[in-house]
Amino acid sequence: MSDQRGIPRRTFLKSAVAIGGSAALSACVDRFGAPDVDRGPEDLSALPDRQHAWDEFLSTDDHGNVVPPRHHLLLLVDYEGDGRPTEGEREQVESAFRGLERAYERSNDGLVFTVGYTPAYFERFDDDLPGGVDLPEPEAMAPFEEPAFDTPDAAVHLASDHGQVVMAAEEALKGNQSTLNGVEMPASLSGVLSEADRRSGFVGAGLPAENDDVAGVPEGEVPEDAPLYMGFKSNFSKSQASEDFVTVDEGPFAGGTTQHVSKIRLHLDQWYDQDSRYHREATMFCPVHAEEGLVEGTGENMGDSSGMEEHGCPAHTEEHAREYGKVGHSQKSARAREDGSPLMIRRDFDATDDDRASLHFLSLQETIGDFVETREAMNGTDVAGESGVGQRTNNGILQYMTVERRGNYLLPPRDLRALPPARPE
Numbered sequence: 001m002s003d004q005r006g007i008p009r010r011t012f013l014k015s016a017v018a019i020g021g022s023a024a025l026s027a028c029v030d031r032f033g034a035p036d037v038d039r040g041p042e043d044l045s046a047l048p049d050r051q052h053a054w055d056e057f058l059s060t061d062d063h064g065n066v067v068p069p070r071h072h073l074l075l076l077v078d079y080e081g082d083g084r085p086t087e088g089e090r091e092q093v094e095s096a097f098r099g100l101e102r103a104y105e106r107s108n109d110g111l112v113f114t115v116g117y118t119p120a121y122f123e124r125f126d127d128d129l130p131g132g133v134d135l136p137e138p139e140a141m142a143p144f145e146e147p148a149f150d151t152p153d154a155a156v157h158l159a160s161d162h163g164q165v166v167m168a169a170e171e172a173l174k175g176n177q178s179t180l181n182g183v184e185m186p187a188s189l190s191g192v193l194s195e196a197d198r199r200s201g202f203v204g205a206g207l208p209a210e211n212d213d214v215a216g217v218p219e220g221e222v223p224e225d226a227p228l229y230m231g232f233k234s235n236f237s238k239s240q241a242s243e244d245f246v247t248v249d250e251g252p253f254a255g256g257t258t259q260h261v262s263k264i265r266l267h268l269d270q271w272y273d274q275d276s277r278y279h280r281e282a283t284m285f286c287p288v289h290a291e292e293g294l295v296e297g298t299g300e301n302m303g304d305s306s307g308m309e310e311h312g313c314p315a316h317t318e319e320h321a322r323e324y325g326k327v328g329h330s331q332k333s334a335r336a337r338e339d340g341s342p343l344m345i346r347r348d349f350d351a352t353d354d355d356r357a358s359l360h361f362l363s364l365q366e367t368i369g370d371f372v373e374t375r376e377a378m379n380g381t382d383v384a385g386e387s388g389v390g391q392r393t394n395n396g397i398l399q400y401m402t403v404e405r406r407g408n409y410l411l412p413p414r415d416l417r418a419l420p421p422a423r424p425e
């Protein structure tokens with residue numbers, strides 16, 4: 001569908017979210033009207049304690065996999081005051097978040113969001129974070145990477161199927177718009193939290209192919225229906241931990257979780273132009289998947305499981321390295337499971353920020369240690385040196401990605417989400 005000026009609707013909306021701001025938003029509203037989205041409840045007390053309780057509100061596909069919202073925004077923000085936040089500032093920030101919750105129902109169509117705080121934020125308090133909360137400074141996580149570290153005070157993650165909802169929520173948080181979906185915003189973050197960085201993105205069938213006109217991905221190669229640039233479905237429900245599993249279960253931050261965010265640059269020219277479909281299936285999933293032709297198209301045929309345990313892939317990683325000269329990303333990562341459950345929930349999305357194909361990897365886990373353990377499993381350093389497997393070549397998807405930035409956050413429970421102290425009462 002094109003608008004009256006001949007710009008395809010999808011092209012217009014996609015760049016609008018990446019650009020953001022009130023001009024881009026009003027251009028969208030002028031051309032397409034505002035989406036018809038239900039408001040959230042008047043009484044917010046029924047909302048869950050967990051900010052990250054999204055799954056029960058999001059749609060599921062025919063196999064029961066949770067379908068992530070299509071448009072995402074990560075707003076990295078800094079606290080503007082000196083020293084510690086005041087009660088007045090906490091009330092202002094909490095009112096702004098409540099405004100979002102009243103304006104849009106929690107759903108794909110409406111809005112889901114979280115706010116998390118960095119180790120740098122918590123440094124302003126005399127007390128350390130309580131025992132049981134594992135929130136170290138971010139660090140390099142492989143011998144071959146040199147990431148920069150994100151040290152804003154906080155990050156707000158906004159997501160919706162409607163780019164316009166994400167954009168409007170951002171404008172309302174910044175104080176540039178006083179009503180949201182017809183609801184009066186009681187407050188904004190303005191004067192308390194200001195933007196340090198802005199990262200937008202998308203995930204879902206069709207979006208990567210529509211956004212392939214950037215560096216790092218060969219034009220016309222990403223399958224039309226792929227939800228991510230690398231061409232395969234992600235987030236099978238058996239490959240995700242449950243929200244219970246990743247939740248901090250004791251102490252003042254019980255009900256919270258930790259979040260790791262990395263900015264990963266993708267290099268997919270070779271992936272699509274030189275490497276075969278066999279290689280892509282083997283290195284994304286597992287050599288058995290390539291040998292036995294288990295993955296059709298993007299992998300929708302696999303239902304709710306990427307078939308890791310079912311085909312003995314994690315347990316045979318070393319053997320596969322010797323036998324096939326390559327190992328799979330999922331295969332290696334699945335070695336970090338505990339009683340059959342992965343240690344993290346992945347809520348990542350692709351991006352065209354800086355006109356380069358990238359992926360904002362966002363994961364939730366009870367402790368950052370769980371992330372470290374999974375990333376070590378994914379590194380596959382133990383199998384590098386076997387047959388043709390190098391530190392990065394034929395070693396899952398490591399050759400096609402460069403981690404440029406890393407950041408760690410604590411997502412407090414909802415009642416502590418506004419500028420929490422390090423040791424809440």
Ligand code: HEM
Nearest residue numbers: 230232233234235236239306330333334342374375378401
């Ligand atoms: C370019 C970046 C990445 C892409 C395109 C990607 C893609 C995928 C895909 C397609 C799968 C298999 C489908 C599924 O099980 O959901 C998968 C599994 C997985 N990935 Fe990634 N991934 C990326 C980076 C990472 C990173 C940085 C981590 C962090 C450790 C990670 C951890 C995992 C885990 C834990 C699994 C599931 C393993 C299991 O089944 O237990 N991935 N990924």
